[in-house]
Amino acid sequence: MRVSRRKFLKTSAVAAGVPWLGLSPGAAAAADPPKKGGTLRVGFYIEAATMDPHLSGSKIDRQVYHNIYEPLVTLDTKLGIKPGLAESWSQPDPKTLVFKLRRGVKFHDGTDFNAEAAKFNFERMKTEPKSVRKGEVANIDTVEVVDSHTLKVNLKKPDAALLATLTDRAGMMVSPKVVQERGVELGRNAKGAGTGPFEFVEWVRDSHLVIKRHDGYWNKQGGPYLDRVRYRPIPDDVVKLHSLQSGEIDVMDYVQPRDVAAVKADKNVVVVDVPSLADFAYQLNTTRPPFNVKALRQAVAYALDVEQIVKGVWLNVGVAANGPIPPTSWAYDKSIAPIKRDLARAKAKLAEGGQPNGFTFTLTTNNIPINIQEAEVMQAQLAEAGITAKVKLVDSATLISDGNARNFEMVSFQWSGRPDPDGNTYQFLRTTPGTSFNWSGVSNPQMDALLDRTREISNQAERRKLYGELTKLLQDELPMIFIVHPIEPKAFSPKVQGYEPIPDGMMRFKDVWMR
C-alpha cells in the first residue's frame, strides 16, 4: 500500500466529513440489509486488565467498554461531540455544564439510569482510592441532581476539553447497584453493570471474554445485530494475522505497517485504515546539556528528514507530523508543513549553539522493532550533520521512569492521543511543578498563555487559531520533535459488515453484522 500524505489527508477528510458510505468491510455488498445473529471473534494483542472503567489504566479495556458501557456523550467520525446517555447539554456559564439525561434507559441489571446514578459515578471517580480517573475529573468541583434527569456539573475553572474527556471512560456510567453490591469483583465480572448495546457474559482469564446482545437496548435504530462478541488475546502479530486468514478470528485490532501491503493483497481479508489521534514524537530534555541550548534542538530538527522516516520506517502507514495535533482533528492546521530537512541550516545552528563540529547525545527508545529501526535511521541522518546519537534501548517501564525522573537527553514518546487537542498538548507542554508528562521540562510563558487560553474559550474556530499558533511556536522552541501520526489499520473477514471507523481506534460493534 502506498498512501501519500495528500491521500491520507483526503482519507481523513472523508473520515471526518462525509458520512462514510459502505464504509467498510465488504463495501460491495453494502446494499444487503443487515441481519441478526452470529458470533464475532475478535483477536487482540493483549488481554484486558479490568472491567471497571473507573479503575482502568489500560487502552485495551476501552475496546470492550465501548460495547457494554456508554458515556454521557460520544464521538462522531469527525471527532465532533454527539449525544450519548445525555440527550443534550448546555453551558449557562463557562464554569457550569448542565446535562439533560436520556429517559427510559436501564442498566443491564434492570435498574434505572438517572441523574442520581450519574452523580454516584462522578463521585466514585473522584473519591474511590484506586480510581484512575481522578486526574480527568479533577476540574469538576461538585455535581448536583437538579431533577430526576437533569445533572448540573460545577467546574473549578473553565475547561473546554472536558466534554471530549467525557466521551470515554470518565463519562461511562456504571450501575450504582452493581458497584454497591459487588464493587470488589466488578473488575472481573461486569454482569449487569452497563447500559450499552451488549452485555457482559463471562471472562475466563487468559482465554476469552464474551459479551452478548442486549435486547432491551434503548436505541432502537440499527443494531445491535450480533448474538455475541468473543474477544481473545493473541500476542504474536504474525500468528494473529494467520488466525484471521485461516478463519479462526473475524477481526484483528491492528496490522503492523510491515504487514499492511501483504494483507491488502489478500482477498480473504479486508483492511480498514483508521487514522488515529496518536502522535509519535521525541521529548528533548531542556533542563540540561546539550538540549538546554535551543539552537542545538533546532540543529537536530533540521538534520532529521521526517518524510523519509515516515516513508522508510513507517512504510507510509501514517503521515508526517507538523506538531502534536493529528490531521483527523478539527484543530489541525494543514497550512503548516512538517519541518523540512536542511543540512546547511542544521550546521549553522550547530555553530550558533557553540558546537560547530557537532556533538554527541543519547537517544533513549523502546526496545521494539519499529522504534529500533526509526532510531537507526535518525542516527544515520544526524550523522550527516555531524551529530552523533548513541541509542539506548530500554523496556517501556524503564522508559517511563527515566522520563518522569528527567533522566534522559532525548527520549521517544508515543501518545495514543485524545479527541480534544488539549489532550495532545497541555500536559506535555504547560509548565508544571513536580512529575507530569512535561518530560522535556519546557517552561515558556508564551506557550503557557496559549495553552491556558485554549481551555478558557469554547469557540472552536478561535481555539483552532490558537492551536495553529502553538504548532508554529513548537516548531521554533522544539521541546519535542514530532515524527508521525500513525494510521492504525484494522483487518476483517469479508463476512463482517457495517464497521464505522472512529479515529479514537475503538471498535464499536453496535451496527456491525455478519453476512
Add this chain to the structure above:
Amino acid sequence: MVHLVLQRLAATVPVLLLVTAGVFALLHLTPGDPIDAMMAESADATAKASLRAELGLDRPLPVQYAAWMGRVLRGDLGRSIRNGEPVVENVGRRIRPSLQLALLAMAISLLIAVPVGIVSAARRNTSVDRVGTTFALFGICMPNFLLALLLIFLFGVTLRWLPISGYVDPAEELVDGLRSLALPAVTLGLALAAVVTRTLRSSMLEALTEDYVRTARAKGLSEWRVVRGHVLRNALIPVVTVLGLQLGTLIGGAVITEYVFALPGVGRLVVDAVFARDYPLVQGVVLLIALGFIASNLLVDLLYGLIDPRIRHR
C-alpha cells in the same frame, strides 16, 4: 530414602531465601515502577502517589521484603498489582497448560528420541546413524519461534488440520484440547528430542565399549538383547538427568512457544509480570518455579536409584 528426602527439603530453605531475596533486589533495582507501567497514560502524580501508598510501595525495600516474607510464611503470596487477583490464583490458572504442554512435549520427545538414539548408537557411522545425528543437529539449531511459525503455516494455514493458536483444556474437552496443544508440543518436543537423542547416543556408545558388553556378546546374546539388557539401562542415567532439568525449564521457560501459540502458561505470566513490574506476581511465580525445580531434581535423584541399584539411597 526418607532421610534423603528430608535432607533435601532442609537444603531448600537457604536456596529459596537466596532466590527470593535475589529476585526481590533485582526487581526493585531495575528502573521502572508498577504504578507508572499500569497508569502509563496518566500524568496524575497525586493519584499515582496515593495508589503507591495504598499498595505499600512507598516503604523502604527491606521493610517491603520482610512484610512479603512474613505473608509468605503464613501461606499468603499476596495479590497481583495489575489485576488485583491473588498470586496463587494467577499461577494456579497458568500452571495447568504449562504442565500439560511440558508432559506432552516430553512424551513426543521420548517417542522420537529413544528409537532414534538407540538405532544411531547401535548402527554408528552408518547412513542410518547419519540421518539420526543430522536430525538431532537440526532440532538443536532450529530456533523455537521459527519452527513454530513453520508448523503454523503448514498445519494451520495451508492444510488447516490444527488450530493456530489458543488453548482448550484437554481435561474438559479431550480432542479439542489435544488439538490445541499439538503444535506447541511438537515445537518443544522436537527440540527436546534432539537433545535427548544426542545424549542417549553418546552414553550408549560409551556403554557399548564396556567389558560387560563384550562378555554379553561372547555369551552369544543377540545384538538386540545386548542393547536392551545391558547397554540401554546403563545409558539412561544421563538421559534422566537431562529430562529432569528440562522438565523445570519447560514449565517455566517455554515463553516463546507460549507467546507464539497464545497459550496461557507460566512462562508468559512471569515475563508479562516483569514488564509490568508486578512485583508480588513475579516474586510469587519465581518462588513457585524454584520449588518446582527443587522437586523435579529430587525426583531425578530418586529415579537414579530405580535405574541403578548401586546408587540406591539408604
